Structure formats: structure tokens, C-alpha cells
Amino acid sequence: MSTESTMSGIIGVFDAFGRSVTNSALAIADRLCKVSARHAQLYCSPTGCEALGRVSIGVYNAAPQPVWNDSATVAVVFAGRLIRDKFEVSNSQNLSDEQWILECYRRHGVAMPVLLRGVFSVAIYDVEQRRVLVAADRLGLYPIYYAHRSGHFAFAPTQNALLCDEYIPATLDWVGMAQYMRFQQLIGDTTFFEAIKFLRGGHQLVYDLDSDTLQEVVYWRFDPNFHTRSDITFEDAADETVRLLLQSVARCTEASHRYGVFLSGGLDSRIIVAALGCLGHQPPALTYGLPTARDAVYASQVAQRAGLAHHTCFQENGKWVEQYWRQHLYLTDGSHAWVHMHGIYALDLARQLMDVNLSGFLGDTLVGGEALREYLSGARDDAYTYFAKIFEWLITLENWPGMTEWEEQLLYTPATFAQIKGLAFASLQEVLRPYLSYPEPIRTELALIWNTDGRHYSRYMDFKRSAVELALPFVDPDLMEFVLTLPPDYRRKRRLSRAVLRRLSEPLTQIPYDKDDLLPTDNNLLRSSHAFVQKVQRRLARLVGAQTTEQNTLHSDYERWLRTDLRAWGESILFDQRFLERGLFNPEGIRWLWERHMSGKELWTIGKLAPIMSYELMLREFVD
Structure with a gap:
């Protein structure tokens, strides 16, 4: 079946009691194809009791799915991108990610997910074993929602798609409502509906059709024997962070796609731009929001300094919200509110410019030490x-x-x-x-990474994936595991971010950071001098009654x-x-x-x- 889809993700419907799932699977695929013109592929078994498929925008994993093993007994659907350099199997250089997963499953069975590194969602249907395996990546950044009820098991990238299945009721979950109203997001595995759960990062599901049993297993967690490194200086830590970041960006750009950057006035996208420059890339940059926001002003300066073609999509009023709220709702289930849909109006332009957006997601938390604030210390x-x-x-x-x-x-x-x-x-x-x-403080960092970054801020990626795929350099497992072991003071107050940026591009440290309007340099004299000059200029302007253009601190x-x-x-x-x-x-x-x-x-x-x-x-x- 070829139709239209919203974002890359996997879908499946299985019934242990012999009831046909074809209509449910088609309804789920149709719901996922509601928003933007892309592709969906769906396999329904001859009995009609099993269905497995994938929705895609046709960038990553462009070949048809499901992919079967040679004996046509095991099928895989996959969305995302793997890092395969640590757990390579023999003679696998020419294997696609899907074929590589099938080979890992042949060797390791349901223990296979522990070998997977990257950002992805994957499902395997083993016909002979009458078994389904579903796994989320370590952070759960390709969403998988699932329901198991009375012999019926289904999964999809959105909650609202699962509600198209006649066996999944839309009974509201009071816990989901309580979380949403207090935290403005959902946490853990909670959703808006009692029958539906979110598959958390590092978790896998194993469904046995013969016994109608569903088992959830933690296949990966951050090293429980964690300890902070005491054998590394700050300068060496910054050097190694740069090396690992460049390695990650190189991994993200190894395929022949059109790459681009959503450029803001912050540090994360600026660091990505600097790393790309070191590797010889000058991707197009796209900035959205209010034209008077610091985001836009400083992004323009960064693009000019880095020699990038800079494209803008500005909105000077809020009327666009009424045009796009429904699209945002279907792509995210509303699991973060309409005030988080900024940038959705720029996706048509983004699709013209790039196939893959190199996102700064998790950069401020990981390298910038956002969760190490004094309030939480x-x-x-x-x-x-x-x-x-x-x-x-x-x-x-x-x-x-x-x-x-x-x-x-x-x-x-x-x-x-x-x-x-x-x-x-x-x-x-x-x-x-x-x-x-x-x-x-690693306890709090891990909790916030998996429950605010992983469950809330990643929803920005859900609607962006309706137009472009995303590569996430800061989520690289080698980089994450190294940075999280560094002494907390190395990362607090963006100290490490500034040192990394200086090593990658000294000129980009001479442009203020949008959140505090200060230079992101670790040269304290230069940083304080710039702050003093700005303060004096603002005071003089007020004294003489000069007209100044007020810069919004927020892009919306x-x-x-x-x-x-x-x-x-x-x-x-x-x-x-x-x-x-x-x-x-x-x-x-x-x-x-x-x-x-x-x-x-x-x-x-x-x-x-x-x-x-x-x-x-x-x-x-x-x-x-």
C-alpha cells in the first residue's frame, strides 16, 4: 500500500484469537497519512491476523519494508539510523540496516536490541516462533505507543493513530491528565488513555501470540556502576569532547543526503555549524520566529560569519497558530501544548532546502550542563x-x-x-x-534527560519529521557516555559548551548568546568587557531618549x-x-x-x- 504519511515510524497489529486486523491496520496507516504527502507500506498476513508496516518520508531507510530474511520467516520494519561500528557482524559491509538487524536477530534472538546504537524504532515479526519484538532506542526518540488488550496487540508512532483500532478504547487516564495540567507534559510511560502506554527509551516488548503475553524488558540503562572521572583536566576534557563531537557529526553526514541546520541564536546549533565547517560542510541554515528576536538577530550574524546561505521564515503575529494547530495535534497527540509548535510553519521551506536537519537537541542539557543548575544542586x-x-x-x-x-x-x-x-x-x-x-548530580540529570528531553522536547522532532529527517549529533552514545562522566563543574553554566565552541570556531564566540545576551567565550575579561559596554550603551540610550529596537528574548x-x-x-x-x-x-x-x-x-x-x-x-x- 502506498499513500501519505506524517513522520517516520513503525506500526503493527496482531491478534492472538484469530480475528482479522486488516481493517484496524489500514485505519491506523490512514490516520498516520493524514497530514503530509509521503509513503506508508503495510504487510498483512494471509490469515489477516497479523499486520506490520512502516510510515516514512522517504529519506532514511528508503527501500520498501518490511524486509524479510532469506527464508521469509522473519520480517523487520525499521525507522531511523544506526551506528554500527562497534558491533559489526561478519560480511555485513554491504548489508542495509534492516538486513543487519535481521542477522543480529538470527544470532541473538530477543537479546538483539542490546546491540543497537543510534536513534530508531524497530519491530520484528518471527512467523515460526509466533513472536513480535518491538524496541525503542536508548532515549525513545522515535516514539512508539502500544496497547495490549484481550488477545490484541498494536503499536504506532502516535496515540491518536492507535485509537483507530476498534479494540482500543479511548478511556481517559486521570494520571495522564494530572501530569499534563501540572507539568505541561507527560512523563514515564503514561499517555492520555488508560489502554495506551509509551515505550520508554532502552525498553523492548516481546509479544507471544500463542500465549497472548506481553513482556516489557529493560535492555539498556546508563551504567549502574557510574563514577565521576577524576583523572582528566578540563582542557583535556574539552579536547576529547571536540573529537567525539566531530566523530558524531561525521557519522551523521556520511550518507548522500542534503543536510541543513535550523539555526538559532543559541549555542547548540552554533556548535553544530562550527563542527560542520571543520569537516568541510557549509549547509543551508534556516531561522524562524519573530524577526526582532535575539534568536533571529544572532542567527543571522552566525550564518554570515560561517559563510552559510541563510534562509528565514518569520511570523510577526500569531494568526498562523489557527492554521497549524490541527497538524501539530495529529503529529504530537497534543502531548505538548500548542505553545510549543513554533517552527511548524517553516517546514515547507525546510523540505525545499534539506533532507536532514542536524539538530542541536540535548546539547544544552548534555554539554551545557542545563540540569546542573544551582536550584537542583x-x-x-x-x-x-x-x-x-x-x-x-x-x-x-x-x-x-x-x-x-x-x-x-x-x-x-x-x-x-x-x-x-x-x-x-x-x-x-x-x-x-x-x-x-x-x-x-547524575541522578537528576538522567531523570530529566529521559523524562523532559526524551518525553517532552523530543515532541518537537515529531512534527519536524513530517518534512525532514533529523540527525542528532549530541545524542551519539560515545559522546553522551563520555560527557556524563566528567566532573559536574566542567559543564556547569555552559563552561564546556564555550570551550568546545572556541576550539571549533573562535569567530563564532564573538557573537552574543541569545538567552543571556553575553559572548559565549571562556575569556572572562572579554566576556565581562562586552557585558559592561552593552550596559553602558543601553543606559546612554535611555538618557538621551534614543529610539532603540527592542529585541524579544523569545522567538514567539x-x-x-x-x-x-x-x-x-x-x-x-x-x-x-x-x-x-x-x-x-x-x-x-x-x-x-x-x-x-x-x-x-x-x-x-x-x-x-x-x-x-x-x-x-x-x-x-x-x-x-
Whole structure:
């Protein structure tokens, strides 16, 4: 079957009781092909009880799938890119990734996923063993959602696609709602629906058709015997980080695709640009957002300094949100709110410029030490202090400030509050417990990497994959494993990021960083002198009444847009009869929160409103 698809991913439907799954599989594939013109391939067995397929935009893994072994007894579907240089099998130089996986499965059976390195999703159907194996990469960056119910097992890249299967009910999960409203994201394996789970990074599923049993296994976790290195100086650590990063970028660009960079004013994309330059690449760069944002201003300077062709896709108002919210919802399930859809309007241009975007994903966390902030570096030896600190962090600092305890009571109806009270914190504790065996600060870093980067920020990649594939240099396993063992002070406050950038391109350290407007150099004299000059210039401008162009610190002004361009749209969601009749939220409380936002007297109320709006849109599109 060839049709249209949203993003690269794998799908499968299997029934142990002999019921046909063909219609369910076709419905799932059709839902995944709703948004953009690409490809879907689907195999249905002669009995109609097994279906396996792949949706793809035709960049990575372009050959038809499933791929079968020579005896046509084992099939594999695969999305993503493997790093195969550590676990090579004999005579495999000419094997595709899919053929290589089949050979690893032949040798190692269900233990095969431990050999896989890279960013991917994979499923194997063993006809003779009547067994299905599904595995996510170590971080779960190609999403896999699954459901197992009464002899029926299905998986797909989105929750909403699985709801097209008649055997999977759309019963809401109160835990999912509680997490989403408090954290503005989902964590662990929770989804919006009781019957559906998220396959976490480093996990695999083994489904036995004969016994109708599903087993979830952890095939990889960060070294439980972790210890911080004490045998390396900062300068040597920076040199080795550069070497490993260049190795990673070389791996990411070894195929004959058109590569490009979504360029911001931050450090991650700038480091990628610098590394590409060292390897002789000058890819096109694309910047989106407000034209007056620091992001855009400094990205332009970086592109000019690096000699890149710089393309822009700017939006000066918020009207584009009404055009793109539905596309974003179908690609992400709404699992991060509509205020995280920035850049979706630039995807048509991106597809013209590149096949693969080299993304800076995880760079700020890994090399920049984002999770090593002082706020998270207090006394956290006991479990309860640790749980409370992370809880407070997710609500107040990770995104816009979210719903507080007292707001929760005012905004929900009494019936909803009775169901949802305490679930966000209780579920967070369960998610965090496996990390307690690690020492601080790596404990918190791992928890945040797998549950905020892996479950929240990776959703940006979901909608970008509807147009281009992504290569993730900072997610390279060799780089990650090295950097996470370095002394924390080497990475705090982006110290290592600045040292890496200086080694790759000294000129790019002379352009300010968008978040603090300071030069990203480890030359403290130059950095402080630049800050002093800027301060003096701003003060003189105010004294003489000079007109200056105000630079937005954020690339998208969702707060203001909801008060102006998107006000009617917001009211059509929150004060519509369908919203009121659901009985989930207290209408008076919602009106009170809306008026607080409309007054403009209070910052960051968007973090409380946006999840409620996106949740309602999700219900309208996928449940009603």
C-alpha cells in the first residue's frame, strides 16, 4: 500500500484469537497519512491476523519494508539510523540496516536490541516462533505507543493513530491528565488513555501470540556502576569532547543526503555549524520566529560569519497558530501544548532546502550542563527531598509556570478534583524511583534527560519529521557516555559548551548568546568587557531618549498573541458548549484564569491556559 504519511515510524497489529486486523491496520496507516504527502507500506498476513508496516518520508531507510530474511520467516520494519561500528557482524559491509538487524536477530534472538546504537524504532515479526519484538532506542526518540488488550496487540508512532483500532478504547487516564495540567507534559510511560502506554527509551516488548503475553524488558540503562572521572583536566576534557563531537557529526553526514541546520541564536546549533565547517560542510541554515528576536538577530550574524546561505521564515503575529494547530495535534497527540509548535510553519521551506536537519537537541542539557543548575544542586540525598525538588522544578521552571495546588482546586470541578488530586506527584515518585540508585548530580540529570528531553522536547522532532529527517549529533552514545562522566563543574553554566565552541570556531564566540545576551567565550575579561559596554550603551540610550529596537528574548510571543490575534480562537475553545458540558473544569475558575491572562498584569499565565486548551482540542479531535 502506498499513500501519505506524517513522520517516520513503525506500526503493527496482531491478534492472538484469530480475528482479522486488516481493517484496524489500514485505519491506523490512514490516520498516520493524514497530514503530509509521503509513503506508508503495510504487510498483512494471509490469515489477516497479523499486520506490520512502516510510515516514512522517504529519506532514511528508503527501500520498501518490511524486509524479510532469506527464508521469509522473519520480517523487520525499521525507522531511523544506526551506528554500527562497534558491533559489526561478519560480511555485513554491504548489508542495509534492516538486513543487519535481521542477522543480529538470527544470532541473538530477543537479546538483539542490546546491540543497537543510534536513534530508531524497530519491530520484528518471527512467523515460526509466533513472536513480535518491538524496541525503542536508548532515549525513545522515535516514539512508539502500544496497547495490549484481550488477545490484541498494536503499536504506532502516535496515540491518536492507535485509537483507530476498534479494540482500543479511548478511556481517559486521570494520571495522564494530572501530569499534563501540572507539568505541561507527560512523563514515564503514561499517555492520555488508560489502554495506551509509551515505550520508554532502552525498553523492548516481546509479544507471544500463542500465549497472548506481553513482556516489557529493560535492555539498556546508563551504567549502574557510574563514577565521576577524576583523572582528566578540563582542557583535556574539552579536547576529547571536540573529537567525539566531530566523530558524531561525521557519522551523521556520511550518507548522500542534503543536510541543513535550523539555526538559532543559541549555542547548540552554533556548535553544530562550527563542527560542520571543520569537516568541510557549509549547509543551508534556516531561522524562524519573530524577526526582532535575539534568536533571529544572532542567527543571522552566525550564518554570515560561517559563510552559510541563510534562509528565514518569520511570523510577526500569531494568526498562523489557527492554521497549524490541527497538524501539530495529529503529529504530537497534543502531548505538548500548542505553545510549543513554533517552527511548524517553516517546514515547507525546510523540505525545499534539506533532507536532514542536524539538530542541536540535548546539547544544552548534555554539554551545557542545563540540569546542573544551582536550584537542583541542593541537599537531595534523601528520596523525599529529591522528589519534591524535581516536582517543583517541573511545575515552576522547566516550562512556563504551571498550575499550582490552589489553582488546581479552583479550576477543576469537584468531581474531577476528587479523581485527580495528588496523582501528578504520586506518579512522579514512581517515575523517579529507578534513578535513586545513582549518585547526585547524575541522578537528576538522567531523570530529566529521559523524562523532559526524551518525553517532552523530543515532541518537537515529531512534527519536524513530517518534512525532514533529523540527525542528532549530541545524542551519539560515545559522546553522551563520555560527557556524563566528567566532573559536574566542567559543564556547569555552559563552561564546556564555550570551550568546545572556541576550539571549533573562535569567530563564532564573538557573537552574543541569545538567552543571556553575553559572548559565549571562556575569556572572562572579554566576556565581562562586552557585558559592561552593552550596559553602558543601553543606559546612554535611555538618557538621551534614543529610539532603540527592542529585541524579544523569545522567538514567539504566545502570551501577547493569546490576548490579541488568538483571543477569539481561545474563547471558542474555553467557553464553547462542548467544553462546558464535559464537566472536567469549573467554568467560573476558567473565566477567572482567562481574565487574569487578558489583564496583562501577570506574567506566564499562558503555561496554565495552554494545556487546558490543547487537552480540549485533543478530546474534540480524537475522542468525541
